[in-house]
Amino acid sequence: METSAQNIADISHLVTQYQAVPGGLLPLLHAIQGELGYVPESTVPAIATGLNLSRAEVHGVISFYHDFKTHSVGRNTVQICRAEACQSMGSRQLEAHAKQALGIDYHETTADGSITLEPVYCLGNCACSPSVRINDDIVARVDAARFDELVAKLGASQ
Amino acid sequence: MKFYIPQDTTALACGAEAAAHALQAAGIEPVRNGSRGMFWLEPLLEVDTDAGRIGFGPVSSKDIPSILDALEADASSHDLYLGQVEQIDYLASQQRLTYARAGLGDPVCLDNYQALNGFKGLKTALAMTGQQIVDQVKDSGLRGRGGAAFPAGIKWQTVHDAGGSAAADKEPCQKYIVCNADEGDSGTFADRLVMESDPYQLIEGMAIAGLAVGATQGYIYLRSEYPVAHKLLDIAIERAEAANFLGDNIQGSGKAFHLEVRLGAGAYICGEETSLLESLEGKRGMVRAKPPLPAIEGLFGKPTVVNNVLTLAAISTILEQGAETYQNFGMGRSRGTLAIQLAGNIKRGGLIELAFGVTLREVVEEYGQGTYSGRPIRAIQVGGPLGAFLPESQWDTPMDYEAFAAIKAMIGHGGIVVFDDTADMAAQARFAMEFCVVESCGKCTPCRIGSVRGVEVIDRIVANENRENNLILLHELCDTMEMGSLCAMGGMTPFPVRSALAHFPSDFTGQGRGDN
Numbered sequence: 001m002e003t004s005a006q007n008i009a010d011i012s013h014l015v016t017q018y019q020a021v022p023g024g025l026l027p028l029l030h031a032i033q034g035e036l037g038y039v040p041e042s043t044v045p046a047i048a049t050g051l052n053l054s055r056a057e058v059h060g061v062i063s064f065y066h067d068f069k070t071h072s073v074g075r076n077t078v079q080i081c082r083a084e085a086c087q088s089m090g091s092r093q094l095e096a097h098a099k100q101a102l103g104i105d106y107h108e109t110t111a112d113g114s115i116t117l118e119p120v121y122c123l124g125n126c127a128c129s130p131s132v133r134i135n136d137d138i139v140a141r142v143d144a145a146r147f148d149e150l151v152a153k154l155g156a157s158q
Numbered sequence: 159m160k161f162y163i164p165q166d167t168t169a170l171a172c173g174a175e176a177a178a179h180a181l182q183a184a185g186i187e188p189v190r191n192g193s194r195g196m197f198w199l200e201p202l203l204e205v206d207t208d209a210g211r212i213g214f215g216p217v218s219s220k221d222i223p224s225i226l227d228a229l230e231a232d233a234s235s236h237d238l239y240l241g242q243v244e245q246i247d248y249l250a251s252q253q254r255l256t257y258a259r260a261g262l263g264d265p266v267c268l269d270n271y272q273a274l275n276g277f278k279g280l281k282t283a284l285a286m287t288g289q290q291i292v293d294q295v296k297d298s299g300l301r302g303r304g305g306a307a308f309p310a311g312i313k314w315q316t317v318h319d320a321g322g323s324a325a326a327d328k329e330p331c332q333k334y335i336v337c338n339a340d341e342g343d344s345g346t347f348a349d350r351l352v353m354e355s356d357p358y359q360l361i362e363g364m365a366i367a368g369l370a371v372g373a374t375q376g377y378i379y380l381r382s383e384y385p386v387a388h389k390l391l392d393i394a395i396e397r398a399e400a401a402n403f404l405g406d407n408i409q410g411s412g413k414a415f416h417l418e419v420r421l422g423a424g425a426y427i428c429g430e431e432t433s434l435l436e437s438l439e440g441k442r443g444m445v446r447a448k449p450p451l452p453a454i455e456g457l458f459g460k461p462t463v464v465n466n467v468l469t470l471a472a473i474s475t476i477l478e479q480g481a482e483t484y485q486n487f488g489m490g491r492s493r494g495t496l497a498i499q500l501a502g503n504i505k506r507g508g509l510i511e512l513a514f515g516v517t518l519r520e521v522v523e524e525y526g527q528g529t530y531s532g533r534p535i536r537a538i539q540v541g542g543p544l545g546a547f548l549p550e551s552q553w554d555t556p557m558d559y560e561a562f563a564a565i566k567a568m569i570g571h572g573g574i575v576v577f578d579d580t581a582d583m584a585a586q587a588r589f590a591m592e593f594c595v596v597e598s599c600g601k602c603t604p605c606r607i608g609s610v611r612g613v614e615v616i617d618r619i620v621a622n623e624n625r626e627n628n629l630i631l632l633h634e635l636c637d638t639m640e641m642g643s644l645c646a647m648g649g650m651t652p653f654p655v656r657s658a659l660a661h662f663p664s665d666f667t668g669q670g671r672g673d674n
Contacts, residue, residue, distance in 0.1 A: 124347040
């Protein structure tokens with residue numbers, strides 16, 4: 001377990017960087033998550049003090065947005081698009097397969113800490129559905145076999 | 159010979175990077191252009207030859223050696239040969255204004271943009287007064303392309319006039335231009351294509367908007383699901399600043415406009431303009447009550463133009479080619495061109511820019527060539543997750559804001575999602591409610607609670623539990639959501655639900671997909 005003192009030290013340079021930016025909380029949270037992989041609960045007081053907000057306000061923002069995580073996630077994030085265009089091409093079957101193949105539900109991480117599975121609502125790749133995002137790469141026309149291939153590649157790259 | 163392999167999201171998702179590597183392995187450095195929007199052909203390899211710019215697609219890395227061989231002998235002998243790219247019927251029959259430059263070259267090459275008439279509109283605008291620019295936009299008949307179709311010129315006039323000339327003795331009022339690039343509707347990618355294939359056009363449109371209303375700061379609120387667009391926009395803004403198309407002294411005019419990209423965080427509701435403004439201010443994306451309109455009290459309480467990517471992109475065309483040219487496209491009160499996005503279960507999906515008025519059937523059958531699965535089309539959802547499901551009897555409706563409103567449907571942002579005959583419309587209706595559960599901002603009860611109850615009631619109907627009464631309940635719930643919600647999220651979620659019920663009732667009998 002990380003200590004909270006460590007986390008506060010980790011983000012103080014970021015708080016300084018975004019302190020004077022108008023509406024800087026979202027960019028700051030993105031920056032923290034970019035560095036730590038998530039926004040630890042223990043960083044909230046430092047964020048609140050730095051941006052002159054209440055802790056409740058900071059917590060409210062973190063919990064509002066799907067992107068912000070308050071606990072550590074897998075080394076890779078795999079998102080399956082659940083929106084209509086992908087559904088029309090079989091994403092419901094794909095998500096069932098993915099959950100079964102990985103042995104986890106949405107918002108969960110595989111036991112080896114390799115993959116966190118998340119739903120996403122549209123990746124803007126709707127003419128070549130179903131779409132999956134693996135970290136920052138979007139992959140088109142993913143069926144069950146292709147999904148297994150992509151996941152195997154993630155395992156091999158570690 | 160010059161080679162082109164796109165770097166847009168769809169091309170990359172289909173394997174463009176591997177194809178580019180295969181070219182590099184053969185000693186060829188391809189230009190990484192944007193996509194033309196013919197997504198069923200991605201990755202589309204284009205080659206500038208003596209015979210014009212020819213295409214091959216969709217290519218994989220394995221195809222590269224044989225294509226290079228064919229180019230030495232007879233290119234047309236290759237299986238993936240498409241002929242001259244601009245002669246492909248899908249592209250040749252379009253009326254491209256906003257996408258005229260898409261796919262031609264490196265999207266972040268400033269010289270390329272200027273060689274293709276880029277920044278001419280901005281230079282014209284620099285010589286005009288704010289009011290003259292606003293008048294041009296009014297004359298063009300441009301309506302907001304985000305979905306609500308509000309006349310852009312009227313919105314701009316309000317922001318132009320806000321802050322008052324009567325207060326001439328005071329400091330000039332800070333105003334903002336906000337670009338809504340939170341393109342969250344399923345089946346839409348038109349904004350993404352502008353940002354990834356022609357980002358300077360958006361930058362130019364925003365700078366012109368700033369000059370028109372007297373705003374010196376702009377924000378592009380971009381969804382986090384678009385990492386490629388984010389990268390390209392950041393590069394383009396940096397280069398536009400370096401070349402003085404943005405900054406404190408645009409082209410030596412003494413006029414200032416600054417631009418910044420702000421990333422969303424995965425909330426669909428932030429595509430609603432007031433929720434977007436809250437988010438930009440660093441808050442939860444809770445919808446605001448209107449009035450006050452954002453044009454009067456918008457970002458940080460200041461007068462703000464909030465326009466969609468396509469609206470702002472069209473501005474550079476209007477200023478470059480004149481309001482009249484733009485106004486000559488379209489029908490009725492829908493002027494200019496519409497960016498139609500053909501998606502879902504479709505053979506030839508992609509971006510189709512046409513004047514308003516083309517019918518849905520023409521788009522789906524002629525451009526789309528039917529479903530990807532080869533099965534008959536059952537339903538078409540137009541306008542994103544809040545749009546109605548249209549049965550075949552409605553496919554001859556012309557794509558025009560008023561014609562769609564007349565059948566209780568909407569064009570919205572122009573996305574078309576096609577479903578084949580395996581689609582279960584009760585499941586789709588349930589999903590519409592479920593999506594509202596996940597994405598509601600929670601401010602108003604009809605949306606926050608109504609959607610949860612909606613899922614439950616649909617489940618009961620499908621399970622044949624007290625069926626007749628639950629159908630009545632569902633309609634009453636839809637009435638409450640439509641009339642009592644603060645914004646379109648709760649107010650329009652009933653559209654897909656009601657259209658599924660009206661046109662595909664047998665799907666709701668618990669037997670799965672029915673036969674209507």
